[in-house]
Amino acid sequence: MRFRFCWDVDCPDWLLAEIATLSKLSSVKLRLVTSTLAKSCCGAALPYEVVTKLANDAKLDESEAQAAVAAIRWVLESAAGAAVAPPVLDSELQQLGLPKEHASAITRVYSEHQAQLLIQLKNTSLQVGRNVSWSCQVVGVNVGENLKPVVQLSLQEGTPSCPSTTVNMTPAQLYALIHELTEARQVMESIH
Structure with missing residues (x-):
């Protein structure tokens, strides 16, 4: 429901x-x-x-x-x-x-x-038109004896003196996030 x-x-x-x-x-x-x-x-x-x-x-x-x-x-x-x-x-x-x-x-x-x-x-909340900068990079994290890839997303709103937010996730989590954001956008567009 x-x-x-x-x-x-x-x-x-x-x-x-x-x-x-x-x-x-x-x-x-x-x-x-x-x-x-x-x-x-x-x-x-x-x-x-x-x-x-x-x-x-x-x-x-x-x-x-x-x-x-x-x-x-x-x-x-x-x-x-x-x-x-x-x-x-x-x-x-x-x-x-x-x-x-x-x-x-x-x-x-x-x-x-x-x-x-x-x-x-x-x-x-984030708004269109605000000065938002973001970056994405793949970094390696040691898990036992193996080096595993981790995606590091950084988001900073406003000036460089403002604190930034960093999120680390696995590639699978990144794909899930992209999928969910795509679905959210479709729902938002269907409302308007």
């Missing part, structure tokens, strides 16, 4: 698994955590105490609490990026099995922060 907040594709399996974890929280706690995360998505620092308090209040272990935080953050950012209307998000979260009160709690916070989330996403 396709969901608008998932960019009109199936919901990721990891998110489906976290729906049960989110359901363990009270709707009030979920709204408070979602509000803190929405502010964090908009640039505010996320206090680590939020994750700890969430874990303690809902009797979750720390990894479950971190996964719940990641799920809420992903829902907020994906919904904003896909320009999903709050009633649609509410309906889709319920279709995934989130209780009505829980879906309403997330949707209410999303509705309050939707404009700021979209602005933050626009400001922090």
Whole structure:
């Protein structure tokens, strides 16, 4: 089943698994955590105490609490990026099995922060026309007694004084990335 907040594709399996974890929280706690995360998505620092308090209040272990935080953050950012209307998000979260009160709690916070989330996403994503430089090179990495090829991609946005991002991957991972980016481009072009 396709969901608008998932960019009109199936919901990721990891998110489906976290729906049960989110359901363990009270709707009030979920709204408070979602509000803190929405502010964090908009640039505010996320206090680590939020994750700890969430874990303690809902009797979750720390990894479950971190996964719940990641799920809420992903829902907020994906919904904003896909320009999903709050009633649609509410309906889709319920279709995934989130209780009505829980879906309403997330949707209410999303509705309050939707404009700021979209602005933050626009400001922090790569855009056409920005001064972006990138490089790609094949480097060798010793694996046991063998030298294995690794593709090193570097991306730098802005001036040379800005930090660059470097990603190392195997040739197979690079081919998979190219394939997935090609599919993403086709989906984006089909939307417009």
